[in-house]
Amino acid sequence: MANIRDVAERAGVGIGTVSRVLNNSGYVSAEARLKIEQTMAELEFTPNQMARNLGRQSNNLVAIIVPNIGHPFFGDYIKHAEMELYMRGYKTVVCDTMQRRDREQEFLDMLRRRAVDGIIMGSHALEDEEYRKTKGPIVSMEQRLGKGIPLICSDHRKGGRLAARRLAERGCRQVAQFVERGAEKPADARYLAFAEFLEEKNIKVYEISTNYNRLDFAVYLQTANKLFNEQPRIDGFFGVDLAACAVLKVAHQRGIPVPEKLKVVGYDGSMISEIGPQNITTVVQPIREIAQHSVAAVVDLIENRPRLRDETILDVYLHEGDTA
Amino acid sequence: MANIRDVAERAGVGIGTVSRVLNNSGYVSAEARLKIEQTMAELEFTPNQMARNLGRQSNNLVAIIVPNIGHPFFGDYIKHAEMELYMRGYKTVVCDTMQRRDREQEFLDMLRRRAVDGIIMGSHALEDEEYRKTKGPIVSMEQRLGKGIPLICSDHRKGGRLAARRLAERGCRQVAQFVERGAEKPADARYLAFAEFLEEKNIKVYEISTNYNRLDFAVYLQTANKLFNEQPRIDGFFGVDLAACAVLKVAHQRGIPVPEKLKVVGYDGSMISEIGPQNITTVVQPIREIAQHSVAAVVDLIENRPRLRDETILDVYLHEGDTA
DNA sequence: CTGTTAGCGCATTCAC
DNA sequence: GTGAATGCGCTAACAG
Numbered sequence: 001m002a003n004i005r006d007v008a009e010r011a012g013v014g015i016g017t018v019s020r021v022l023n024n025s026g027y028v029s030a031e032a033r034l035k036i037e038q039t040m041a042e043l044e045f046t047p048n049q050m051a052r053n054l055g056r057q058s059n060n061l062v063a064i065i066v067p068n069i070g071h072p073f074f075g076d077y078i079k080h081a082e083m084e085l086y087m088r089g090y091k092t093v094v095c096d097t098m099q100r101r102d103r104e105q106e107f108l109d110m111l112r113r114r115a116v117d118g119i120i121m122g123s124h125a126l127e128d129e130e131y132r133k134t135k136g137p138i139v140s141m142e143q144r145l146g147k148g149i150p151l152i153c154s155d156h157r158k159g160g161r162l163a164a165r166r167l168a169e170r171g172c173r174q175v176a177q178f179v180e181r182g183a184e185k186p187a188d189a190r191y192l193a194f195a196e197f198l199e200e201k202n203i204k205v206y207e208i209s210t211n212y213n214r215l216d217f218a219v220y221l222q223t224a225n226k227l228f229n230e231q232p233r234i235d236g237f238f239g240v241d242l243a244a245c246a247v248l249k250v251a252h253q254r255g256i257p258v259p260e261k262l263k264v265v266g267y268d269g270s271m272i273s274e275i276g277p278q279n280i281t282t283v284v285q286p287i288r289e290i291a292q293h294s295v296a297a298v299v300d301l302i303e304n305r306p307r308l309r310d311e312t313i314l315d316v317y318l319h320e321g322d323t324a
Numbered sequence: 325m326a327n328i329r330d331v332a333e334r335a336g337v338g339i340g341t342v343s344r345v346l347n348n349s350g351y352v353s354a355e356a357r358l359k360i361e362q363t364m365a366e367l368e369f370t371p372n373q374m375a376r377n378l379g380r381q382s383n384n385l386v387a388i389i390v391p392n393i394g395h396p397f398f399g400d401y402i403k404h405a406e407m408e409l410y411m412r413g414y415k416t417v418v419c420d421t422m423q424r425r426d427r428e429q430e431f432l433d434m435l436r437r438r439a440v441d442g443i444i445m446g447s448h449a450l451e452d453e454e455y456r457k458t459k460g461p462i463v464s465m466e467q468r469l470g471k472g473i474p475l476i477c478s479d480h481r482k483g484g485r486l487a488a489r490r491l492a493e494r495g496c497r498q499v500a501q502f503v504e505r506g507a508e509k510p511a512d513a514r515y516l517a518f519a520e521f522l523e524e525k526n527i528k529v530y531e532i533s534t535n536y537n538r539l540d541f542a543v544y545l546q547t548a549n550k551l552f553n554e555q556p557r558i559d560g561f562f563g564v565d566l567a568a569c570a571v572l573k574v575a576h577q578r579g580i581p582v583p584e585k586l587k588v589v590g591y592d593g594s595m596i597s598e599i600g601p602q603n604i605t606t607v608v609q610p611i612r613e614i615a616q617h618s619v620a621a622v623v624d625l626i627e628n629r630p631r632l633r634d635e636t637i638l639d640v641y642l643h644e645g646d647t648a
Numbered sequence: 649c650t651g652t653t654a655g656c657g658c659a660t661t662c663a664c
Numbered sequence: 665g666t667g668a669a670t671g672c673g674c675t676a677a678c679a680g
Contacts, residue, residue: 003656003657003658004657004658005657005658008667013666013667014666014667014668015658015667015668016659016660016661016666016667016668016669017665017666017667018658019658019659019660020665020666022658022659023658023659025659025660026665026666027665027666028665028666029665029666032665032666046433046436046437047437047657047658048378048437048438048656048657048658049434049437049438049439050374050377050378050381050383050438050439050656050657050658051378051656051657051658051659051672052657052658052659053374053377053378053658053672054372054374054375054377054378054656054657054658054659054672054673054674055657055658055659055660055671055672056658056659056660056672057374057672059374059439061417063415069399069402069403069406070399070400070403070595075393075394075399076394078393078418079393079394079420082393082418082419082420083420083422086420086427091387091417091419091434091439092417092418092419093385093415093416093417093418094402094406094416094417094418095406095415095416096403096406096407096410098407103410109370110373110415112370113370113371113372113373114372114373114374115373115374115383115415217595217598217599242599245599245600246599248601249599249600249601252601252602253601271394271541272596272599274541275541275566275569275570275573275596275600276569276573276599276600276601277572277573277576277577277600277601277602278576278601327672327673327674328673328674329673329674332651337650337651338650338651338652339651339652339674340650340651340652340653340675340676340677341649341650341651342674343674343675343676344649344650346674346675347675349675349676350649350650350676351649351650352649352650353649353650356649356650371673371674372672372673372674374672374673374674375656375672375673375674375675376673376674376675377656377674378656378657378658378672378673378674378675379655379656379673379674379675379676380656380674380675380676381656
């Protein structure tokens with residue numbers, strides 16, 4: 001592996017000059033540049049990224065930390081965020097905490113150790129103090145990590161209202177929503193707004209809590225079955241897309257026609273809301289914009305650009321589907 | 325930011341001793357160790373990862389390069405691979421080439437620059453020579469990158485046969501399969517085996533090619549519609565899960581009952597085969613095992629452990645669903 | 649067991 | 665414009 005010094009010697013120039021053509025910085029005579037470029041080609045010289053990182057104290061890496069890569073929302077988010085980061089010259093490190101504190105802590109430590117330049121945090125298993133102690137570029141998505149850490153999330157309050165209004169308009173009288181237990185989250189506003197809106201109209205709302213520790217499909221299926229067993233007269237449902245899929249599936253198994261006897265509204269607008277035979281009527285979170293804003297925020301922090309807002313709330317809308 | 329020298333001075337020891345307790349290597353007296361640990365705590369010392377990387381010429385990063393993160397197969401794959409890598413002490417860099425040569429080249433260059441220790445390649449947009457030129461730990465999944473680069477993939481030949489046999493057993497007479505155009509891939513064996521098996525039994529096989537450049541759902545939907553328009557008498561279908569979803573959806577729209585009038589068999593066994601109202605009968609690729617083997621392979625290469633096989637083909641099986 | 653030394657490969661002054 | 669020197673923070677080899 002040829003290094004920069006080999007190139008310098010072979011080209012008969014100084015090491016600094018080589019560095020300058022490498023980084024395209026400062027002045028280099030056309031002559032010297034040509035000679036150096038030739039030599040680099042001959043030697044198949046490739047700059048060592050680790051050395052560059054150490055020299056400039058930055059590695060152009062951003063970690064995205066999520067509780068579950070497999071969840072469609074996070075999957076879609078990562079796709080968009082990776083693209084945004086790429087366009088800004090950063091590579092993406094994905095970290096799945098699987099809801100485990102120790103993992104989240106370890107991933108968070110990557111920033112302290114400067115293994116990454118910044119972190120986008122979509123998980124929240126630690127005390128707020130931990131995040132604050134980790135000074136450095138952190139932004140959070142859909143998690144409130146404490147004052148001073150920029151938050152990007154969708155307008156859950158509005159989302160809850162949109163879903164509630166739709167179910168009310170469709171004549172539902174007894175609706176259920178899945179509520180995800182766990183640390184306090186921006187998403188909680190959604191549950192509240194949903195229930196408030198409907199209760200004002202004297203529509204009964206059953207809340208079933210799903211264990212946030214296991215947000216996989218099997219759990220949603222179980223919970224959906226439990227719901228129909230306990231509340232067979234339910235005529236409306238609201239939950240994240242994956243939960244809506246589970247409810248649709250169980251309804252299908254039990255011969256409950258949707259939307260005739262049961263209206264279903266999802267939340268997320270992720271890919272899975274469109275791949276089933278019925279399009280799910282769902283509140284669309286602007287996942288792409290969430291990705292854009294969170295990436296912009298963390299990159300601003302990394303590159304020392306001032307940030308004005310600490311909280312960015314993005315608009316949601318109801319996407320017409322076949323289920324409500 | 326305190327560094328290792330600050331700690332050494334403050335603790336009244338040498339810099340080497342501090343390094344030893346950091347890495348838990350070599351002998352350190354209990355006394356010194358205690359003193360150093362205290363000092364590290366006082367100073368809130370955190371070792372700088374970039375410096376460590378440069379020192380030991382390794383950064384414990386592995387890049388996973390895929391053509392499309394959004395595809396369920398890759399999403400599931402990344403989830404498992406990230407976990408496997410984590411358990412072995414590596415972090416995961418995800419790279420979405422979006423089918424673009426320049427991006428794949430850039431991601432590949434990360435290895436040459438030693439920005440990552442190794443690469444798992446699930447994309448194939450460059451000439452084989454490029455991969456070989458990039459000496460270093462590379463393994464490929466579901467892509468044949470040339471002799472010398474370990475390949476991990478599922479048994480596509482068997483998968484094609486399994487699907488074909490099922491459709492034949494179910495009495496199909498005219499079946500269609502989606503064939504993904506693009507560079508030659510191990511998956512091609514599946515198309516061949518499928519067609520061979522059925523043609524032997526005098527069952528007609530229509531092949532419709534989908535553009536591998538855009539393996540998203542909208543394209544599959546279009547193609548499915550085209551299929552039903554051109555071949556309205558089709559009674560069997562085979563394609564990746566996402567394509568199967570599209571076909572199921574279009575069939576539903578056109579009032580074609582599945583499995584009564586149309587049998588559908590998927591390929592992948594990804595999450596989406598189970599979240600619809602009907603479970604898709606599908607050939608399951610052992611995504612988790614693919615992840616385990618590919619991670620094991622790349623880590624072996626990184627850590628200079630000898631590899632015996634150059635090719636690992638993993639078994640597939642037919643998962644019973646409701647669509648065939 | 650421990651302190652010192654010499655790199656790791658490049659970026660970045662700063663005189664010339 | 666350019667080369668030599670210094671430092672980034674740590675690892676590892678070595679003498680003690």
